[in-house]
Amino acid sequence: MMIIDGKKTAATIKEEIRLEVVSMLENGLKKPHLAAILVGHDGGSESYVAHKINDCAEVGFTSTLLRFEENVTEKTLLDAVNQLNQDADVDGFIVQLPLPGHISVDRVIESISPEKDVDGFHAVNVGRMALGLPCYLPATPHGVIQLLGRHQLKTTGKHCVIVGRSNIVGSPLSILLARNAEPGNCTVTLCHSRTPDLAYHTRQADILIAALGKPHFITADMVKPGAVVIDVGTSRVEDASKKSGFRLSGDVAYDEVAPITSAITPVPGGVGPMTRAMLLVNTLKAAKREIYG
């Protein structure tokens, strides 16, 4: 059984990016520049954005953080997005989600220029992904694809079962793994909350991807021996023994599942670090105008 080390893989990718930035600077180009818009003071969002900014520093990117209070108007936020769209120095930017309830997430995302939408959330990038055209892939699915590819876990002809149909993980993964590519070319089954007898499906998986957000939901009896298991879940569960008061828990009951798999991602240290690395990959592509010329 192989433990798929997402932390190490992400570090490798970041080092690749760092070296490419060095070479860009040597060629007289400017540093890639990622901007982030953060609204309010949600603990999770604060921490995600801080990590992303640290990542930028590590690989030699410029980063800019625009902060707004919880009561910011949608108009102000849309103006900020528009300013970043226009700012020639900013290659790509993200709006950290969630946003307060009085702001339309759809309208904000739609207002991002697709050329700078390094989260890959804009309809143009989602559509181009579905059509197999060049685009910014969403970070988590992209990270899963990279983990499979970089660990020589063959996907062609495999039956991949995905649990969870979210717009940012399960649904795009179902598209990416079914497409005519490697990684890809899987027979893909997409399961969700309305799937009766979920275990019937998960037990058929050569590659099982858990992205439902329920700690330790996938138990050993739901997994085919020898399967590759990718755990996208990162739920915070209370843990008094931790300074933060919580620990991250995956969707997979790791201790009982890991021994019967051929390969598995741990939580933390599996998909999570890859997600952050993929944002850097997209920002580099944006700086090099690789997608939209």
Added chain:
Amino acid sequence: MMIIDGKKTAATIKEEIRLEVVSMLENGLKKPHLAAILVGHDGGSESYVAHKINDCAEVGFTSTLLRFEENVTEKTLLDAVNQLNQDADVDGFIVQLPLPGHISVDRVIESISPEKDVDGFHAVNVGRMALGLPCYLPATPHGVIQLLGRHQLKTTGKHCVIVGRSNIVGSPLSILLARNAEPGNCTVTLCHSRTPDLAYHTRQADILIAALGKPHFITADMVKPGAVVIDVGTSRVEDASKKSGFRLSGDVAYDEVAPITSAITPVPGGVGPMTRAMLLVNTLKAAKREIYG
């Protein structure tokens, strides 16, 4: 066993549209207007476009056909698209595919204004479909959804197996049937040319959708008794007994499969007529500015 009559269902939908146009005219609104661009003289394309124009007349739409010879330049075609984008009287338009090899289909489709893309092929509409936002759905998947819904064929909790991953049928159907809606909420398995042991998967289907374009490929041993079978295939096979020299053949070996199903679409007269009706549905939505306001 129910034979799902697509011809009759399409006629019902067209009559609904016709009545709505009558009421629009009574309210002083203009007729919906569909335009089509046709390049060259391919027999199939000629016939499809002629049908679409007849359909417009039947429901009271205005239609315009722009014809170009096979050797038209991409520039001329893009100019024509742009002209239709600008033409306030044209509510929606299509570019009949395929296009000659010297023209980039991607570039032509990308140049269509998403607001007028009643084929639902533009990345913006595909992306919005994947995200569950209002959009023009592509005609064939939309027709299948309508056939299921209008025949009270429940989909929630069913296992739907789709054979074929094309951008215009299988792939969008896999998205639409997995989403949180009725029709929808299926556990969806998407199979394709790289799926080993296809019959293993098709035999599990409560709803089997064949969209691979191989005449009579799906045989009775590949179908679970009692399944609902939707046959999207419409291949031309030679038939000397026909005046045209060919007949339309579905992907399903109808004679042996039909008796074991609970419901099945015939070819012709199943999905085909629905596809044409859905173009009218989208054009009506365009005229009413239902999607993009």
